Amino acid sequence: MAEEWGADLFGVADLSPVRQYIEETFGDELLHLDKAVVSAVFFPAGVVNQIREGPTHTYLYYYKALNTRLDDIALRLANRLYREGYHSFPVPASQRVSEDKLAGIFSHRLAASLAGLGWIGKNCALINPEVGPRLRLVTVLTDAPLPPDQPMGDRCGKCTACMEACPPGAIKGVAFRPEDPLEARLDARGCDAYQSKVRVSFGKRVCGRCLAVCPWGEKPKRRGYGGKGRLTGDDGGSENRDSGTEAL
Numbered sequence: 001m002a003e004e005w006g007a008d009l010f011g012v013a014d015l016s017p018v019r020q021y022i023e024e025t026f027g028d029e030l031l032h033l034d035k036a037v038v039s040a041v042f043f044p045a046g047v048v049n050q051i052r053e054g055p056t057h058t059y060l061y062y063y064k065a066l067n068t069r070l071d072d073i074a075l076r077l078a079n080r081l082y083r084e085g086y087h088s089f090p091v092p093a094s095q096r097v098s099e100d101k102l103a104g105i106f107s108h109r110l111a112a113s114l115a116g117l118g119w120i121g122k123n124c125a126l127i128n129p130e131v132g133p134r135l136r137l138v139t140v141l142t143d144a145p146l147p148p149d150q151p152m153g154d155r156c157g158k159c160t161a162c163m164e165a166c167p168p169g170a171i172k173g174v175a176f177r178p179e180d181p182l183e184a185r186l187d188a189r190g191c192d193a194y195q196s197k198v199r200v201s202f203g204k205r206v207c208g209r210c211l212a213v214c215p216w217g218e219k220p221k222r223r224g225y226g227g228k229g230r231l232t233g234d235d236g237g238s239e240n241r242d243s244g245t246e247a248l
C-alpha cells in the first residue's frame with residue numbers, strides 16, 4: 001500500500017525492545033502502540049548534490065514537497081489501519097514540539113532503524129544503503145499485529161565525512177549507540193545556531209551539507225527488494241563504506 005501511495009521504501013518496526021527509552025523520551029501517551037510502520041521518500045539526487053556548497057531554494061522546495069507526500073501517506077495508512085480495526089497514530093513528518101530538545105513527538109529515525117530501513121549514522125540521520133541519508137521519513141504507530149522487519153547494523157565504519165563537512169563542527173564523529181544521549185554525537189544547538197545564521201544571509205533556515213557528502217548517497221544503485229517491496233539489505237554500496245565525503 002505504502003508504495004502505491006508514493007513511498008520509495010517502507011518497513012515495520014517492533015518497538016517493544018525500546019519501550020523504556022520511548023517512555024523516558026516521549027512519554028507514555030503512545031506506549032500502547034507497539035509497532036511502527038515507517039515509509040520513506042527519496043530526495044532527487046541532483047537536488048541534494050547542489051547543497052554541498054551551500055543552501056539552495058530548490059532543496060528547500062523539495063524538502064517541503066517530500067514532507068507533504070509523507071504526511072499524505074501516513075494519513076492514508078493510519079485511516080486504513082483504523083478501518084481494519086486497529087489503533088493508529090500518524091506522526092507528522094516534520095514537526096518540532098520541544099525547543100529544548102529540538103525534537104518532535106516521536107523519532108522517525110529510531111523507528112526506521114528498527115524497521116530495517118538503514119542505520120543511524122554519525123551525522124544522526126538515517127543512512128539507507130541505497131540512497132544514504134537522501135530521504136525523508138514518516139511513521140505510523142499502531143497496535144496492528146504486523147510482522148516486524150529486522151534492524152540493520154551500523155555501516156559508517158571509519159568514515160568521518162559528515163563531521164569534516166559540518167560548518168560549525170556540530171558533528172562529533174561518534175557512532176550511534178542507543179544508550180547514549182544525542183549530545184554524545186551532535187551539538188544540536190550548534191547546528192540550530194548555524195542554520196539561524198544561514199537565515200540572515202540566505203533568507204531561510206537550511207543546511208544539509210552532512211547529508212549531501214555522505215558516500216552512501218553518492219552514486220545511484222540498483223535496488224534489491226524482498227517480497228513486500230521492502231529493502232532486503234542487498235545494498236551494493238559497500239565500495240563507499242569508508243571513503244571520505246560527508247551529512248544530517
Ligand code: SF4
Pocket residue numbers: 165166167168169170171190191192194195207208209210211247248
Ligand atoms: S545540517 Fe549543517 S550544521 Fe547541522 S549538522 Fe549537518 S552539516 Fe552540521
Ligand code: SF4
Pocket residue numbers: 121122123124127155156157158159160161162163213214215216241245246247
Ligand atoms: S558521512 Fe560517513 S560517517 Fe557520516 S553518516 Fe555517512 S557514512 Fe556515516
